[in-house]
Amino acid sequence: MTSRPFHHGNLRAVLLDQAEQTLRERGIDALSLRELARKAGVSHGAPRSHFVDRQSLLDALAERGFNRLAGEVEAVMASDAANYRQRLRAAAAAYVHFAVTDAALLDLMFTAKNGNPPEGLRAASGRLFAAVGDLIDQSIAAGELEPQDPHRLQLLFAAVMQGIASLVTSGRISAQDGDSLIDDAISLLVRA
Amino acid sequence: MTSRPFHHGNLRAVLLDQAEQTLRERGIDALSLRELARKAGVSHGAPRSHFVDRQSLLDALAERGFNRLAGEVEAVMASDAANYRQRLRAAAAAYVHFAVTDAALLDLMFTAKNGNPPEGLRAASGRLFAAVGDLIDQSIAAGELEPQDPHRLQLLFAAVMQGIASLVTSGRISAQDGDSLIDDAISLLVRA
């Protein structure tokens, strides 16, 4: 039973899990296909069956990151918090928390890509921005935000969250300062 | 005269210039010390005399990036634009322009560092944030911004610029949308 094909049907997932951990603990430069294969107990050529090259694995990691973060924002919308200001804060807090615990992954998600991203990655990032957009729309509908131009408000909120996260991951400000900044930003948006 | 030491005293600068160009044209993955040495016409071990390792060269590139961007923000402050709203817009526009023309470099400047950054890099990034801070302070003094909490306003402005730049470099929005977002963000801050 425990014969040769240690992984059957799930090597891809095993590689991604291990890669995510390595990314978190030692950064992107320490991420190599060969080491992942070694840790998974397969030959160095095995990953090729699931990822055509290293960039393909990085794209898959970014895709998982977007889906996870999108899921958290969607969870905020499904919560029973009546106050939309609280929802905006919760979504932004999730964003900053992600930036703190998975800085290298967030970098990867927002790194300048040379070519066009694969479809799965595009869809995943789209899901995140759609979730943020829905949250803004709902906040407007609840009268918490000015109805002005919803699309612009969505982008602005996304930019503020990404900017705060970026300052945190790059070590410019602490996670605590990041949370304070969220409050300031939301106060500004809500009041506007 | 044109004997052996092709570069004497300026190999470091030659390597950095070439590296910056490669970074711009082919991204960070295409940046190798050996190729830089080849293009400079020196042996592959020569860069070692100026950069202890690859990360050290990347740090030097980031440092130059921060200094260049800081210089542009400082130039905005030294300009004769009487209107501080225009100054804020000009500073933010310079930031977005930098993001568009040197996306990979901006990524490098705000990448999560594993260890503590070297002193020169710290100083250069400090110079940028100090320049942004001064601009905000002057805008407050000119009555363009509410005096509230200057430090928070500085961070918020920095976060918004970095966030918009990040959305642009990652291809989420166009440079044009980035400029529109700047207007929206500044309107929000000025009105507040």
Next chain:
DNA sequence: ACCTGAACACCGTTCAAGT
């Protein structure tokens, strides 16, 4: 369909040696 293992080209880093 998935994995093995040899092969190739390239890289970062170290270091003794040259000038």
Next chain:
DNA sequence: ACCTGAACACCGTTCAAGT
């Protein structure tokens, strides 16, 4: 002080071959 060139370990990628 700066550069050369050999050496080492590691890597991404390709590909014929196995099961």
